[in-house]
Structures are given as structure tokens and as C-alpha cells.
Amino acid sequence: MSGKEFTLRYEFENVGELGAEEIKKTPEEEHFGVKWRIQIKHWGDYLALFLYSNVAGNQNIHTNLTPKIFSKNGEKTRSVSESWVFKNRKRDWDSLCWSRLTGWQTMKNEYLDDGKLEVEIHVKIKKMIGFRKELRSFGEEMEQFSDVILKVEDRKFYVLKLYLSTHSPYFTTLFLGKFQESEKSEIELKDIYSQDFQYYLEVLYGENGIDDDTVEGILSVADMFDTPLSVKKCEDYLVKESKMALKKKLELAGNYRLDKLKKMCLDHIKSRADIRSVIPKNPGKMDPMTKRGFTLKWVFEDVEKMGEEGKY
Structure with a gap:
């Protein structure tokens, strides 16, 4: 805009x-x-x-x-x-x-x-x-098609327990387990943003709402609520369509255990200069598998250089 x-x-x-x-x-x-x-x-x-x-x-x-x-x-x-x-x-x-x-x-x-x-x-x-027209409403007009209200920040989302439960073990436990919340008609979800939850629900309900502005928020909610389908859709988008910088993609791959995305990122890294361009300010926060991949590439580059110079 x-x-x-x-x-x-x-x-x-x-x-x-x-x-x-x-x-x-x-x-x-x-x-x-x-x-x-x-x-x-x-x-x-x-x-x-x-x-x-x-x-x-x-x-x-x-x-x-x-x-x-x-x-x-x-x-x-x-x-x-x-x-x-x-x-x-x-x-x-x-x-x-x-x-x-x-x-x-x-x-x-x-x-x-x-x-x-x-x-x-x-x-x-x-x-x-991060601003766009919402693709699907989960407001009061959906009340007749819902059986529970999820409150996130100051927004209320009208959804079906069974539908969310089929996609998320977290919601299966929340709605169908022997917890006090399972009997409530309104449940508050904490530690997430309402806009991220809106995008998460859109993806879960079949809308094509993943883009470079929404994908990280959707991943954070999908990871919290253990929703493999949403995580897979986000990873597919990041691998096939996203225009994000390689450094950001690698960060998301490490944070959310996206192995396919991580492999794609590492395949694009060909030299020490490439490695330096994606290493965060605090390398200690990188996941161990990514650091191991960098180490192997670094060693292979040294071996190739030695071969070119006739040192082995």
C-alpha cells in the first residue's frame, strides 16, 4: 500500500x-x-x-x-x-x-x-x-455455525470445536479432554496476537492467505497449537513462492524446525561469504543442525581450495 x-x-x-x-x-x-x-x-x-x-x-x-x-x-x-x-x-x-x-x-x-x-x-x-482484507469472518455473524468462542486479545472468534480438534492435538485436549475449559462456551487464548490467529484460522479453513507479511505469524500460532497442516502449507510457501531474504528464511527454518526449507537455504549457500551474509548477530541462537551444515560447507570449501592449489 x-x-x-x-x-x-x-x-x-x-x-x-x-x-x-x-x-x-x-x-x-x-x-x-x-x-x-x-x-x-x-x-x-x-x-x-x-x-x-x-x-x-x-x-x-x-x-x-x-x-x-x-x-x-x-x-x-x-x-x-x-x-x-x-x-x-x-x-x-x-x-x-x-x-x-x-x-x-x-x-x-x-x-x-x-x-x-x-x-x-x-x-x-x-x-x-501486515495489513490486508480478511479473507474469512469468524465474528458474531458466524455464531449459528459455531459451538465455542475463542477470545484472543480484544477479539472473539466463533469456531467449531470438532473442526479445530481434527487439525490440532492441542485443541483436541482443550475441547474434549477432562479440563475445566472443555465445559466453557468462551475460552481465552493467551500469548498470541489476534491478527495472527485470524490468519491461522483462515489457512485452517482453506483460504489462501499465506504471504510474506503473514507467514511468520501463522507459523508462530501453528507451532504453539501443534497444527501440522498449517506448518506444512507455510513451509511450502516459503520454499516455492516467498521473496524473503535467505537469512530470514533460514531463521524461520531453525525456529520452526522446517527441514525442507532449511535444506533449500543451505543448498543456496556456496561460499564463506554466503555464510557470513546469513549468520545472525548472535550465532549462539542458531539451531545446532544449521550450524553443523555451515561447518561442513566451510570444511568442504577449504578442501576444494587445497585441491586447486595442489596441497593434497
């Missing part, structure tokens, strides 16, 4: 009365399916300005941002420009902070109009990753 722009504009009141570390924030606004808000803060001797976005799961929003404040008569502005990628950082909202947009006293003397401060942030979205 590209070419998306919007402007958030708000007039804060009683700004000069803010004490140290106190904040004011705007109501939320929704643009392009995402909620946004502005916040100001009295931060030491400066005015700090924040832009918040509620990105979720594996979503990323690549932006160019231009925040502005306006003087009393509108003849003077203070602005900066910056690029930023909003993404989920294990909290509800991600934010960018301009911590020293202007001095606090300068703001009070030159920009406040009867205690009011006019703030504007222009947002130009360069790219949105």
Missing part, C-alpha cells in the same frame, strides 16, 4: 498550566484502519510531542512525519520532519517522541494563545505491512 496521507490537528487548552512531567492527549482518530493520537508533555525545560499508533501483531507502518506548532497569530511555526516505522513493541501503542520540539518558556511566550496551543502532525504512509 502507498500514497496514503492524513493530518492530525488539535488545539490543546491550558497548556501553560502543565506541571513537570504532566501530559495532555487528544481523542483517538482512525485513519486507514489504524487508530492514532497526539500527546504533549512538559518534559524538563522543553515541550515534548508524541504521535501514537495502535499497530498490532506483525504490522508495520513506514511513515514520513511532519509535526508543527503554530504561534499566536499563525505567522510563525516550529516544525521538523522525520521517518519512522510504527510496529508492535510488546505494548498496546507504539509512539515517536520529539522530546525537544521547543523550549517550554519559548512555547509559553511565543506559541500559546490564551493558554491554547495548536498542534498539527502530517502523516505520509509509505508502506503498510
Whole structure:
């Protein structure tokens, strides 16, 4: 997605009365399916300005941002420009902070109009990753075709126990085992993102929803819930269709024990330079089989080089 722009504009009141570390924030606004808000803060001797976005799961929003404040008569502005990628950082909202947009006293003397401060942030979205139209609904309209509700974060998914159980031993135990949850009509699932679970269910229900933006999230859920069919579909996609970098593919292969993908990656590595290009910053986190494959290639390269030089 590209070419998306919007402007958030708000007039804060009683700004000069803010004490140290106190904040004011705007109501939320929704643009392009995402909620946004502005916040100001009295931060030491400066005015700090924040832009918040509620990105979720594996979503990323690549932006160019231009925040502005306006003087009393509108003849003077203070602005900066910056690029930023909003993404989920294990909290509800991600934010960018301009911590020293202007001095606090300068703001009070030159920009406040009867205690009011006019703030504007222009947002130009360069790219949105992890956003697409959902291929299948699991909302309330599916209630008559379901027998259990799975709650993930703030979303409810209406599904059939037996269908999920035929694909996942985890759900077999959860729904049909002798546990308290098996008797409940609504069960909360923790430690996963709702958007990843949506994509996971789509694949399980036969939709072709795997792409480079969704595959990692689907794998994480399928691995957690022991769903071999979904894992296989993800691996087939990564082997045959994905345009991901080799380094990322190898990381996924190690994390989710994707042997076919791992073999394909190792087959594409022909030299020490190739090996260096895919080794992560912390090689200790690589799975042992991948490191063993690298070691063997390294040895074979040395042997071939020795042969070319007539040393054996």
C-alpha cells in the first residue's frame, strides 16, 4: 500500500498550566484502519510531542512525519520532519517522541494563545505491512455455525470445536479432554496476537492467505497449537513462492524446525561469504543442525581450495 496521507490537528487548552512531567492527549482518530493520537508533555525545560499508533501483531507502518506548532497569530511555526516505522513493541501503542520540539518558556511566550496551543502532525504512509482484507469472518455473524468462542486479545472468534480438534492435538485436549475449559462456551487464548490467529484460522479453513507479511505469524500460532497442516502449507510457501531474504528464511527454518526449507537455504549457500551474509548477530541462537551444515560447507570449501592449489 502507498500514497496514503492524513493530518492530525488539535488545539490543546491550558497548556501553560502543565506541571513537570504532566501530559495532555487528544481523542483517538482512525485513519486507514489504524487508530492514532497526539500527546504533549512538559518534559524538563522543553515541550515534548508524541504521535501514537495502535499497530498490532506483525504490522508495520513506514511513515514520513511532519509535526508543527503554530504561534499566536499563525505567522510563525516550529516544525521538523522525520521517518519512522510504527510496529508492535510488546505494548498496546507504539509512539515517536520529539522530546525537544521547543523550549517550554519559548512555547509559553511565543506559541500559546490564551493558554491554547495548536498542534498539527502530517502523516505520509509509505508502506503498510501486515495489513490486508480478511479473507474469512469468524465474528458474531458466524455464531449459528459455531459451538465455542475463542477470545484472543480484544477479539472473539466463533469456531467449531470438532473442526479445530481434527487439525490440532492441542485443541483436541482443550475441547474434549477432562479440563475445566472443555465445559466453557468462551475460552481465552493467551500469548498470541489476534491478527495472527485470524490468519491461522483462515489457512485452517482453506483460504489462501499465506504471504510474506503473514507467514511468520501463522507459523508462530501453528507451532504453539501443534497444527501440522498449517506448518506444512507455510513451509511450502516459503520454499516455492516467498521473496524473503535467505537469512530470514533460514531463521524461520531453525525456529520452526522446517527441514525442507532449511535444506533449500543451505543448498543456496556456496561460499564463506554466503555464510557470513546469513549468520545472525548472535550465532549462539542458531539451531545446532544449521550450524553443523555451515561447518561442513566451510570444511568442504577449504578442501576444494587445497585441491586447486595442489596441497593434497
